[in-house]
Every structure is written in structure tokens, then in C-alpha cells.
Amino acid sequence: MAAYRVPGSCLELRDLIDLDTDGHFLQQYYLLSSVLKQINDLRDEGSFCDVILKIRNREFRAHRLILSAYSDYFRSMFSSFWAESGQAVVHLQDDYVTPDSLEAVLKFMYTTEVDITGENLCSILLAADHLQVKTLTQKVDHYLSERFQNDPGGFGVDEYIEVLILSERFQLNASFDAEQHAALKFLELSRREDFYELLTVEALEAILALVNPLHPFSQQIMRNMRGSVWGSEWEPVSQTQVFQVLLKWIDYDRKQRVELAARLLRKINLDSVDPRDLRTAKKKLQVLLAMGGYSPNAHYYDPIQKDWFSLPKLLYPWKTCLTEVGDCRCNPSLLCVGDSIYIFGGETSSGLGVQENLRYNISTNSWDEIPRVGYHFRPACVPLGDCIYLISSHHSFKLHIPSLLWSEVSHQPHELKDAAVAAYRGRIYVIGGMEESRDSPVQDRVQVYDPETDTWSDQAPTRRKHSFAAALVINDQLYVAGGLTTNESDDDNGETVNSQVVEVYDEQMGDWTLVPQPNVAANNIGAFQIGQRLYFMLCRTCFDAGVDIPEDEAYSLDAWTDVKSFEFGASVVCCNLDVDVLM
Template sequence: MDDGGYLAREGDESYPPWFLQRLQELRSEGHLFDVTLCAEGTEIRCHRLVLSAFGDYFKAMFCGVHNESKMDKIEIGGVSAEALQLLVDYAYTSKIAITFENIRTVYEAANMLQIECVEYHCKDFLMQSLTPETCLGIWVLADKLLCTYLSAMARSYALKRFEEVCWTEEFLELPVDFLKMYVSDDDLHAEKEEKVMEAVMLWAKHDLEERQRHLKDLLACVRFAHVDQSYLKDIVEKDKKFAKLKELVKYQSIQARSCQTFQGEILVLGGMTAGDGQEEEHSDNMYRLDLYGNCLETMPLPFFLENSRGFAACSVEDDVIVTGGFHNMRQVWRYNPSLNSWTWRAMMTERCCHGMAVLQGQVYVVGGVAREEDPSSEWVWRDSTEVYNEDTNSWSAVAPLQQAVSNFGIASCCQKMYVFGGKIASDVMTDVVQCYDPNQDEWAFAAPLPTCLLHKFVTACTVNTKIYLVGDCIVCYNPKEDLYEELAELLYPWAVSSATVCGSEIFITGGYHEESRENNKCFFTVHSQCYNVNSDAMIFAKVLPVPLWGHCSVTIPKLEPMARRELTLTVH
């Protein structure tokens, strides 16, 4: 300072804890109290200044023209004494112990008293606590407190885990209005409609005298066109309480639920995993997952994909096409999941870290990197695009990209193919988006990636007429309007995840934590996340068998249970 004075360094880290400690000492010693809060007969002595600084509710109470601004004792209605005490303690200490036993009362009190920081902790606690046993209660609570995202998240979780949820105590105690919403939802994961009917009957029998009057409305939510009629007859004959069941069934919905119309599974191939010491090593397995993330089968990759990464995969006509990769940059294989057979197809131009998409029924390979003739040479970024002809088993070059790129998101939508972002040099990423029109055989630039996806590894998935981009969050791209809309945040923002579409859901698997990788550490994840396009909600699915990143995931038809399939290789 010019006058020779001393200026304490900005952001002195010792000051906030010291200040809080002095406030707590004043409180514990009983000094300078000027107001008493009352709840359920309990009195809590406080300082107006501390409460006013703590929350807008108390600031308005003490700094405005309300009568409470001059009162010595103030009754706080609608909150429990325990919750109020915890919130006051938090105001003085910045610490609060949230448990399953107190979460409801603390969340309700924080919501009413507008203590946003505590509300945030409560929402985070509940999001981490979603299980089949708790999701319905969380849904009801979040709906009551107008927390729309947590409500959608809990509801989406409950819909996906229906066949576990319907046996819980919370299901039996679910309010009838919520039950109607639940069992009538198109996204309810009930493979057989009989399960929905059984759940409704189970709920009704829990208090039949009181709940029988709701049966008519509840049964109208069952898709009876998809219920076996002999099963319905057996129910009536076995349980006389439901003798009038047929009379109650007046609405024959012919619309099947999404999981009944979509019968698929997820195939996860290769990538990198972590050894015992968290060092990187290749994953040489394929994992077959159901729509909940349960691992149904683990199969070794064939020898030509072992110790490799950087290959691409896509689904076409119920099979999987795998191309390129560091191991063999020209290889092309077609995999039939039902037969567990691999068939060699015509080789393409050398490339890895490239993209694949199916457009108008044809397979395209796009971009990537290669080392040309000399294996020791620098990487060369590819701008070339090739299309595969199944009839002639050959590849043909089409118009090249406007900008050579690798490690990008790629998807087909509205009769065009889109390439989102990616790397244009070893440590340089781009926000450029490129669009291919097969009718004109040309690439053009589209609107660049939004700020939230800059410098991120992006995965792209198409649902109906829109493309959903997965980075640290979900962003929806509308090709017709060339516009982006930011949607839900990922529960864990992992880099180099993989994503695939399962009906109206996007299944996101694996990845690594970017910050840990920058510090030369490998922190991979076993987490799977599931984003529901209809509800704009993100939930956790079952964990992967191993942590993975840089892998491929594709959706395949649901396989019938069968004896272990022998691996078949065919080279044409």
C-alpha cells in the first residue's frame, strides 16, 4: 500500500472457521441472544443477525415490517423441533448430519425456510439413496416440495425397476394418485402386463375394504389387450374377491409399453480397464447386458481384437460391424450375436479412433487417424469417408470431411449424418460440427457445439428425429432447426464413456475421470447411467463387471436363452 500500511492477503483461509468458532462460543456461553425460536414446545435461543445472514426467510422476517421483527419469541409452525435445531446448528457451524431417519423432516424444514444450501445437500443425499425400497417415497416427497428434477429422477428409477419396486413396503403405501401415474406410464418396465395387474391387486388387497373403490380406475391403467385371457380367467376363479373383475375391465388399451415393444440388449466391447494397481490394461472381453445393466454373459473377444482399442462398432440388421483399431487399422468384421459368429469382410482404408454410422441402410466409416506406411511416423488425421456395399463386399470413397477429425461423436438423423467435435491434433479439440448429405454427396458445417460441450469427448445417439449428445451433460440437437438444448447433467461426468440407445433410453457406460488422468493417474468407473428421453431424468443402472473407458457399446436384439455358443470365425 502507498501509505506503508499492511493489507492482509485476500481470501485468508483461517478467517471463516475462526469466525464461525467465535459465533459458536457466543452461542454456547449464552451471550447477546436477542430472539427465541419455538417449535413443538422446544425453545431455541439465537441471534437475529446470524439467522438473517443465514437465510432469506429469516432476513425477510427480521429486516422487514413484519410483527416478528420486534418479537422476542417466534413460533415456527410446520417444522419439527429436531429439524429446526439442526438448521440453527448449521447456521452456526456449517455442519449438519443428514440421515435416513431425519431426511424428510430436514428437507421439508429447509424447503419451507428457504435454506437453499441445506436443500441442496438433502437433494444430493436422496439422489445417492435411490433404491427399489426408497424410490417411491423420494418421488412423493420431491413432488410435494416441487423439486421437479429429483421427482422425475425418482419416478424414472421406479419405472425402470418396477418388478423389484412392486414388492416393497413403499409400494403398498403409495397414495392412489401416484399409483395411477405409475402403472399407467408407457415407460413402466413390465415385460408382461400380467405383472402390472398383479401389482395393482397386491396394492388393493393391502387394505381391500378401503381401496376396493379405487379398483375400477386402477384397472383402467392395465393394458388388458396384452393380458393373457386364460390368466385373467384363473385370477377370477382363484380369488372370489375379484369375481367382478371382468365387469371392471372396460378400457382395452392396445398400446404396449415401451419395454414390451422394444426387446433389446446391450453389447459392450473392448476398451481399457484398470489392473489391481489402477494401471491401464486392455479389456479383451465382450459383456452382454440387459436393459437394467445386469451382466447376462461374458465372452472373450476374438484374437484379432485382443490388446486393441480405437476400433469402432455399430449395429446393422441385428448384427454388429466392427472396424479398424490400433491392432489392425484395415480390419472389418461382422458379428452375429445369436450365433456368436464373426465373419471377415472387405478391408477399408487404415484408420482408428474413427466413427461409424448407418445411413439409409448403408454403413459408413468416417475420419480417424492412421500412420500411413511407416509405423514409426507421426499420426495423420483422416478426412476420408467410405461407404460399404454389402452386395459387392467392397468399400467406396465418398466426399471427404470439411475438416479431418478423430475421437468424435457421430449419428445419423433425418436422412443425414452428423459428426460432432473431436480432435484435430494430439492435444487440440474442436467445436466444429459437420453434416453429410448422401443425396448431394457433400459435407457442410452445422452450428458448432455449445459451450457446455467444448473440449469434451462427445458421444452421439439418435432418438426419433433428434440427436442426444453425451458429455458432462446431455444436450439435445435438433437437426431441422440446427439448435441445441441443454438437458440433464450426468450423475458422474466421465470422459470417453460410451452410449447406446435402448428404446426411449440412452444407456451410458464407463469412462475415466479427466482430472485424475491429467495427474497421470487412472481413475476408471464401473458406473452405468441411464437417461430417459421422455422424462429428461438420469438414473444409475447396475455397475459394469469391470471399470472401462474407450470401449464400444451397441444395442442388439434380445437373445433367447441357449446353451453356451461356440465361437465361429469365417474368412471370405
């Protein structure tokens, strides 16, 4: 990596204080500078030093007062019951601090100066963070931001990757500058191996958003880049190229990263990706799977051909729970957690509830039965922590996934069925639904379960009434969408209609707001938009269609008309599945 240094060879005291033209601060600056110089001379001479810092056979004499003034780490060490508080020699055995980085930190403490090179930037930040020398971290952050502003083209490709990683790790203000400039050099960065090895999901997610042609930053670049300081260095990037880079990043550590695919794909406009690449990637990406109903095998939805296809090698063994010849299991609740799909409850075609619960292992294409916990017709299920919560109109249970043991939890006070359920910020939200009695009205209630206290509370009701809807969390925002609602013009009558309503919850205000649908017309296939992204709601499950909608045009849904044409009585779930081996 090429070395780089702050102009003037180092960060100095003048960078840490404001120098006023009236001379008052200049006088303070020179006085403080003189005092620091004398204290550093005392350190060099070993005079009045009262502690020796020893690290990997190197020793550094210092003054406890200076160390404590700059570092919360040393202040705590010297003023508490640490064993080192009274020792003349303190042994530092931390992996985050090296002899060279400690020397740089001490130089900063005694002189406010620090030499930064490409080789020592990481070690200095690690040491400053571990020793809690906040002023040093802030100055390095300020330096990086200034360098991005004044000399963005001066960074080498390897420097960009390192600065991206460091900025994310230490939450530097320079992270946004690093992400923007990494977006400009996206293709060049993606040709390096360490891009795939070291880049965090947070940094990659930010960059993918910035290179999306519908992002304001990308649009501004398209207008202005040719005349900017980057000039001919800028390489335009297509969504197909971005998609290929994402797949390569996932494949670099597939076991750990495959579950991040859905999160990252939200930042890409799949409508602009070459269909040939999408076909190649089918086995690597999340698919929409339908199970249950009258078919003995599962089906998956192909987003390229916009149709459902059978998976004859994915046969489910729940005929054992059925009592009549020709019967089937309808409307089970499906949930994907990790490498497994869980199937709870449902009903037979003759209207009987099903007790049998199953688990499908995606990697081995095998099934096993998990303990039963009573009859549940259409339970809502949601993962939270290491448990799955099963919420129906009369009972609520949680399944501890590692042990497969059930335990009963406090039940919702209003006993509503067919509600939308989601885990949000450590609690479970149960939204809408209806009572068990025939012709009961659709509800706008919002009930919240706290697993820490095993208690329920009522929250602000939704603006409209919801049943058979889906709740989803996107970018740490809770939404409810689709399903059934009452006719807005005749709400008192209780007649239900297909809902075109999407609402978002404002936790701070404790209120719900309707989400505009300017580009997606009313439809009966469950399509809706959040921001400029297209989603579908099927069987109380939402999936991202991978489509970014231009702001100034209506989006045609003609190609998606078969999205709801899966097996009657089936339920759907999103999961990472290699469909090729199951066909």
C-alpha cells in the first residue's frame, strides 16, 4: 500500500484548537505548545516518570497524569482496583496494540503530533480505539474526511478498501465519503481479491445503493462526472456488473454470506440485470416456495419466466397426518430459519385441524417431525432470538430451536385470528385480524408481546383495518400490507375487500402513517411499493420482487399476473434453495 501523510508531515497542536485572529488563542497555543515540549523532554530524559509500559519486550517510560488525561483506559486502570494501579511496570498484552502503535499514541499524547502512513493507519486506529484515546481517533477521522474532499483521486485502490473497512469498524464520519468514492471506483475495486475477502456487508450494502441508477447520488454522477476531478478515471457501471460482483462476494464465503443475499439484493434493480445472469444465479439466491394444497410436491416461482414450476424431488411426507383417502393439508404456516423450513398447523380439505409439525432440511433434502403442541388452523409464526413463536387465536407457544422443546407463553388478550405478525426491535407485533366468530369484523388493533416480561400491551391502532395481511420490517421500519380490509366508503357494514393499503409505524410518535402508492395501481395480485421498490404479499408472506420503480411513471404489472397462480391451499415462504437439484 502506498504511504500517505498529513500535509506538514503530521497532525499538530494547531489542528486541535481554534486560533483566533485577536491573538488570545495564539498566546494559549504557544504557551501550551511550550509546556508540552518540556513535558516530552522530561519523558525523553526519564525524569519524574512514574510508570513503565512494557509490550513485547519494549519499554516506554511515561507519566500517569498524562496517560490518564488522554486515555479513559489508563484513567480507569490507575484509579481503580486493577492490579496494575499500583505497579511501576504495566505489561500490555493486548492483541490490538503493537509496540509501534503504542509509540505513536504516546507521541500524540505528549506532542499532539502523529505521523500517518498507509502502513500504520490501521494499527494506530486499533490502538487509539482500544486505549480509548478519543482525540486521536477524531483527528484521524478529520484527516481522512479532508483528504477525500481535497484529493479524492489520490487514494490507491488498496487504500480505498482499507479505509472503507476501518471507517465501518470505527464508525468514522469519513465512512460516507469513503462509500461515495468507492462507488465511483466500483469496478476497479471489485477486481481486487481483498474486496471480496474483507469488505463488510454494511459497507457493501451502502455502495450497492449508491451505484443503483435510481439513487440520487448515481443520477448526479451521470450528469456531472465527466467534468469532475475524476475525469476519465470514472467507469460507468451497469446493474448486471453490480449483480455479478455481489454473487462473487457471496460465493467467497458462501456459508456465512448466503443469508445476506436478500438484504443486499434490495439495493439492486433486478429488472436491469441480464436475464442470463439471473438464470445462472437461481441456485444462489432466495426463491419463493409454495408448499401444501393438493399437490404432493412443492413449487417455486421463477422471477425470470414469471411462472411457477414443480419441484418433483421435494416431496413432503405429511400424508401420515391425514385420515381420508385423497385428503390434503391446506394453509399450513411456513417459516424459514437458517437452513430449515418449519411447517406448523393447517387444516385438511375436510376442515379438520392438523397437529403434525415438520421440519425440512434444505441442505440434505430430508424431513423430520418435531413435537406436537395441539391443533392450530392458521397460526402466525415468527422467529425471535433462538425461538419460534406460534401465535393463534386461543394459545401462544414458543419453540426453542436448539432443543426443539415447546413452552406456553402469555396469550394475546383479544384472541384474534389471521393477524399480521412480525418481530420488531425485540418485541412481537400482532396487527389486525378478526375474532373467531362467523362474520366478525376486521380489526385495527395492534397488540405487542414483550418476551422479556411475558406480557402484552395495546399500541396505537392502524389507520385502516387489516386481516390476512403481512407485516414486514425494512430498513428498521415496521410495515403492514395487503390482505383484506373493510370498504372505506362503507366501513360500518363490515364488508371486506382486497386491501391496497400499506402502513408504516412511527415508534417515536406511536402512530401509523399510510404509505403512498403513486406508481403501483390497485391490483388483485398483492403488489405494492415501499419507496421505489416493488413487493408482493402472498399468504401473509412478503417478498421483494427485485424491481426499482422510476418515480415518474406507472409500473406495469402485466408480466406478474401469474404470481398468485400456485396450488390451491398452498402456503408460501422465501428461502435460499438450489432448485436445480430438486427438479
